[in-house]
Amino acid sequence: MDCLECGHEPVVFEVDPELRGSLPGTEPGVSLCPRCLSIRPVADPPSAQPDFTPLGDGFPSETDGAVPMALLLGLLSSLALYREEISVLLERVERAGTDPLLVIDRLATDPSIDSEVDLARRRHQLEQLL
DSSP: OOOTTTOOOOEEEEOOHHHHTTSSSOOSEEEEOTTTOOEEEESSOOOSOOOOGGGOTTSOOSHHHHHHHHHHHHHGGGTTTTHHHHHHHHHHHHHTTOOHHHHHHHHHHOTTOOOSSOHHHHHHHHHHHO
């Protein structure tokens, strides 16, 4: 299943039930494109440990930080609509030992990423949100 936005192969993973409330819809999984950073709901996600290495060295590799960070990236296009959910995800990423603003900085400067969201601008807005 390739990304509907850009055609790259997404990272597909299961979302813990406690984090599903942060997403629109009820699907148990999500696909995140490592190129355009778009997310899509997935009805049948794999149960295996996801491989987040396509998102670069700066992205968390352990599931506890990577999944909420991936969900956070997917919600950045609607900061006003998902403000509360984004705040919860930011806290989860930080509790897992990762600086989410640093991850966004690294993704914003990664030449292999072509996000529709202006990551540098969103990072600044997130900093104000915190």
